[in-house]
Amino acid sequence: MQLTPVLEVRALRYSVAGRPLLDGVNLTLPAGRSAAVTGPSGTGKSTLLNCVLGLIRCESGEVRVSGADLTRMNPRRLARHRRDTVGMVFQFGELLPELTPVENVALAALLAGAKRSEAFGRAQRLLTDLGVPAEDTPTAELSGGERQRAAVARALVNRPTLLLADEPTGSLDGQNREAVADLLFSLPERWGCALLVVTHDESVAARADLRFSLHDGLLVEHGEPVLRGAR
Ligand SMILES: Nc1ncnc2c1ncn2[C@@H]1O[C@H](COP(=O)(O)OP(=O)(O)OP(=O)(O)O)[C@@H](O)[C@H]1O
Numbered sequence: 001m002q003l004t005p006v007l008e009v010r011a012l013r014y015s016v017a018g019r020p021l022l023d024g025v026n027l028t029l030p031a032g033r034s035a036a037v038t039g040p041s042g043t044g045k046s047t048l049l050n051c052v053l054g055l056i057r058c059e060s061g062e063v064r065v066s067g068a069d070l071t072r073m074n075p076r077r078l079a080r081h082r083r084d085t086v087g088m089v090f091q092f093g094e095l096l097p098e099l100t101p102v103e104n105v106a107l108a109a110l111l112a113g114a115k116r117s118e119a120f121g122r123a124q125r126l127l128t129d130l131g132v133p134a135e136d137t138p139t140a141e142l143s144g145g146e147r148q149r150a151a152v153a154r155a156l157v158n159r160p161t162l163l164l165a166d167e168p169t170g171s172l173d174g175q176n177r178e179a180v181a182d183l184l185f186s187l188p189e190r191w192g193c194a195l196l197v198v199t200h201d202e203s204v205a206a207r208a209d210l211r212f213s214l215h216d217g218l219l220v221e222h223g224e225p226v227l228r229g230a231r
């Protein structure tokens, strides 16, 4: 029996100001596997993640997460499906600086409908697991690496089947970059989720099971020839 891939992108097209940014993008990612997308600045990597999050409506094509096509959902169903299936690690963490890490992580669970004790319990366990001081310190006073690990905890708190990360190590120094990258790429095996990472950093991308470059609107798997007619 073939398992449903966690993420299936088919013939995805999206243009900005008449310029095709995504011009027939295909990507399949099964549970427990990781993929990295690299490519020059401005080629549409963040746009691709936003399409997978359903924050951008593509012009044509399909984006299936856990088997359901986001492009056919109304906004309410889309928001629910995203909440139930996807976790996102943003480049700058996007945490609330005045809250403690445990409050930041628990908040994501509370917004998804978890009970208070459950939300705080899960947040506390995740942060301990990821080595982040959870309480007493406002998030603003954490190191860059600790903040980024707290952002990973927040993305994981609702147990997503698909984890997305946009330049998750972009603002970190060498040692923290290694630690956060090691952590992220350990998650598919530990949690069974699929992981899609966009990064400029070759040493981060090298950890992925599948490697792609986004160039001229096409996602090309490393080692594969570019076949423009084969979309
Ligand atoms: N909402 C928008 N309105 C107009 N142009 C946009 C919008 N969003 C993105 N763009 C343009 O689309 C292109 C791709 O942007 P995107 O952020 O996806 O690139 P990227 O590959 O993530 O780049 P970087 O590596 O610098 O993060 C850029 O030229 C950007 O200016």
Ligand SMILES: [Mg+2]
Binding pocket: 045, 046, 047, 166
């Ligand atoms: Mg980007």
